[in-house]
Amino acid sequence: MDKRTALNLYTVMRKIRRFEQRSTTLFGENKIWGTIHSYAGEEAIAAGVCEHLRDDDWITSTHRGHGHCIAKRADLGKMFAELLGRESGYCRGRGGSMHIADTSKGNLGANGIVGGGIPIATGAALTAKQLGTDQVAVSFFGDGAANQGTFHESLNIAAIWKLPVVYVCENNQYAESFPAKKAFAIEDIATRAAGYGMPGVRVDGRDVAKVYDAAGEAISRARAGGGPTLLVCESYRHEGHYYGDPRKYQTKEEIEGWKTTFDPLIDARAWIVREKLGTEAELDAIDRGIDDAIEQSVAWAEAGPPASPLTPEEIYASH
Amino acid sequence: MPATRDASAQTAPGPSAGAGESREMFYAEALNDALRVEMQRDERVIVLGEDIAEHGGAFQVTANLLAEFGPTRILQTPISEIGLVGTAVGAALTGMRPVAELMYIDFSGLAIDQIVNQAAQNRFMFGGQARVPLVVRTQGGSGRGNAAQHSKSLEAWFAHVAGLKVVMPSTPADAKGLLESAIRDDDPVMFIEHKLLYRTKGEVPTGEYLVPLGRADIKREGTDVTIVTWSREVLFSLEAAATLADEGISAEVLDLRSLVPLDKDALLSSVRRTRRCLVVHEAIKRGGYGGEIAALVAEEAFDDLDAPPRRLAGLETPIPYAQPLELGVVPQAADIVRAARELVRG
Numbered sequence: 221m222d223k224r225t226a227l228n229l230y231t232v233m234r235k236i237r238r239f240e241q242r243s244t245t246l247f248g249e250n251k252i253w254g255t256i257h258s259y260a261g262e263e264a265i266a267a268g269v270c271e272h273l274r275d276d277d278w279i280t281s282t283h284r285g286h287g288h289c290i291a292k293r294a295d296l297g298k299m300f301a302e303l304l305g306r307e308s309g310y311c312r313g314r315g316g317s318m319h320i321a322d323t324s325k326g327n328l329g330a331n332g333i334v335g336g337g338i339p340i341a342t343g344a345a346l347t348a349k350q351l352g353t354d355q356v357a358v359s360f361f362g363d364g365a366a367n368q369g370t371f372h373e374s375l376n377i378a379a380i381w382k383l384p385v386v387y388v389c390e391n392n393q394y395a396e397s398f399p400a401k402k403a404f405a406i407e408d409i410a411t412r413a414a415g416y417g418m419p420g421v422r423v424d425g426r427d428v429a430k431v432y433d434a435a436g437e438a439i440s441r442a443r444a445g446g447g448p449t450l451l452v453c454e455s456y457r458h459e460g461h462y463y464g465d466p467r468k469y470q471t472k473e474e475i476e477g478w479k480t481t482f483d484p485l486i487d488a489r490a491w492i493v494r495e496k497l498g499t500e501a502e503l504d505a506i507d508r509g510i511d512d513a514i515e516q517s518v519a520w521a522e523a524g525p526p527a528s529p530l531t532p533e534e535i536y537a538s539h
Numbered sequence: 540m541p542a543t544r545d546a547s548a549q550t551a552p553g554p555s556a557g558a559g560e561s562r563e564m565f566y567a568e569a570l571n572d573a574l575r576v577e578m579q580r581d582e583r584v585i586v587l588g589e590d591i592a593e594h595g596g597a598f599q600v601t602a603n604l605l606a607e608f609g610p611t612r613i614l615q616t617p618i619s620e621i622g623l624v625g626t627a628v629g630a631a632l633t634g635m636r637p638v639a640e641l642m643y644i645d646f647s648g649l650a651i652d653q654i655v656n657q658a659a660q661n662r663f664m665f666g667g668q669a670r671v672p673l674v675v676r677t678q679g680g681s682g683r684g685n686a687a688q689h690s691k692s693l694e695a696w697f698a699h700v701a702g703l704k705v706v707m708p709s710t711p712a713d714a715k716g717l718l719e720s721a722i723r724d725d726d727p728v729m730f731i732e733h734k735l736l737y738r739t740k741g742e743v744p745t746g747e748y749l750v751p752l753g754r755a756d757i758k759r760e761g762t763d764v765t766i767v768t769w770s771r772e773v774l775f776s777l778e779a780a781a782t783l784a785d786e787g788i789s790a791e792v793l794d795l796r797s798l799v800p801l802d803k804d805a806l807l808s809s810v811r812r813t814r815r816c817l818v819v820h821e822a823i824k825r826g827g828y829g830g831e832i833a834a835l836v837a838e839e840a841f842d843d844l845d846a847p848p849r850r851l852a853g854l855e856t857p858i859p860y861a862q863p864l865e866l867g868v869v870p871q872a873a874d875i876v877r878a879a880r881e882l883v884r885g
């Protein structure tokens with residue numbers, strides 16, 4: 221991997237982590253309404269996958285969607301503004317955290333329905349096929365969504381039509397409070413791919429280089445007309461299901477153990493330095509730049525106007 | 540890609556009848572003609588559904604389209620209702636104009652998340668960033684011995700959701716004109732046909748033909764009572780109006796055609812003229828869309844009424860199988876005659 225790519229990956233991961241940390245602070249200050257779901261711990265997946273995507277490629281995301289959005293090159297200020305319910309937010313304060321979309325960058329939206337984005341990405345891939353373009357669609361979803369009916373129906377449709385779509389299952393070990401080890405009778409979710417007649421790949425979702433390589437292969441295959449792939453990234457969610465989750469389904473030891481042993485950011489730093497793709501000083505400079513950008517984005521978002529009153533045109537395009 | 544018009548059905552100038560030619564068609568044939576015309580006109584129009592290819596659709600609405608447009612545009616899917624509707628939603632979000640066929644409206648429960656939580660709300664939730672030009676074609680209604688899981692009238696479910704349009708044509712010409720408008724519309728449309736209308740016949744304009752969404756149609760003029768209705772009950776209401784005329788009661792039959800958007804002006808102006816309103820629909824009365832109509836009339840035209848608005852609708856029961864039972868649970872022409880007579884004569 222070249223230096224530029226490695227540092228890009230690190231930058232995206234670091235941005236996501238800092239965005240989540242800053243959002244949590246804003247939430248604690250009662251500036252965010254509703255609920256937020258932190259992507260901390262899963263950064264390597266969004267970063268490694270989206271590094272291969274162009275602005276005209278599509279993604280569908282989840283309720284835990286900030287990371288995908290950032291990796292698909294969203295504007296941090298407009299993201300914070302949305303969380304703060306401002307007119308200057310991505311959805312003009314209509315959607316909030318769980319519905320951020322950025323169609324100009326091919327982000328077809330976070331989704332409050334578990335598994336809701338899987339058929340939508342499948343349909344985006346159908347568009348690419350119909351129009352004869354080389355665009356691809358990526359659907360991010362969790363282990364919970366892999367047990368929804370949309371997973372089954374969509375993977376089958378994509379396989380029989382050979383659609384240019386990559387299904388990225390982020391196994392963060394919990395479907396809300398339900399542990400994956402109880403929700404699946406199989407150990408490797410990727411083995412399900414065989415049932416649809418598509419390649420299934422399992423990768424360590426904490427290792428951004430491995431995610432990058434596996435995603436690159438799947439996305440190239442899709443772009444070249446080779447059809448869909450199921451890519452399962454093993455991961456761990458540092459925080460609870462939502463901000464404030466009492467996490468009664470986990471032990472303290474488990475949480476602390478994972479947090480200290482499973483941190484893709486620490487791993488990424490070590491890997492970059494070890495492979496001489498960057499120095500500690502360079503990485504520190506990236507960190508400082510991100511911290512500044514985050515603070516500027518929050519300030520911009522907080523200065524934004526409140527959400528404007530509702531109008532009929534935003535519900536119906538033609539009315 | 541052929542030239543396309545951006546103007547939505549709403550802004551298009553009224554119904555246009557191609558070169559002014561028409562011919563007699565079955566309702567199913569008129570829908571087929573609408574699909575053909577729109578697919579010829581715009582390559583972005585694709586059709587997805589079960590049994591729609593060689594078989595031509597459970598009700599033959601897509602007959603022969605495979606031969607003309609091929610398997611890349613007539614996309615036969617496995618029996619995967621949420622998969623096919625959701626795929627259509629994703630295609631619509633990214634530039635296609637898909638028509639998804641749900642064989643029976645009773646199956647919509649399997650697909651409802653993609654219709655209600657995704658298609659209907661994407662535009663709003665994303666702050667206006669998206670358009671979802673999707674048509675979900677389906678059919679409902681009883682009268683064919685299909686029993687409870689293949690005979691429901693569920694339009695009220697969909698009319699209740701902000702972001703969806705709901706269209707229910709009663710005649711072959713309306714079926715064609717409304718389907719073409721629905722396909723050109725930039726919003727998701729639930730296009731609900733009736734299984735017992737497919738073999739009804741009528742004159743239908745050939746070529747491009749647009750009936751705007753949201754415009755009701757007076758199917759028969761009258762002065763004593765307005766029968767507000769849609770879908771197959773329009774036919775029963777016209778039959779009832781003819782009988783009522785023999786008794787000296789002049790009934791106006793107002794076919795809403797679109798439940799959402801609703802032609803409130805046509806509704807209120809007709810009711811104010813006749814001073815009486817009878818809403819007739821096949822769906823169960825409790826929670827039915829007739830309640831919305833009756834309430835609207837009471838709220839906005841109360842002072843112009845000679846009698847309270849009245850509803851005649853389906854009984855609160857799953858649709859039974861045996862024919863005499865089935866006929867007894869939804870309004871027939873004789874029921875409409877009785878209800879209108881009572882409303883007018885008191």
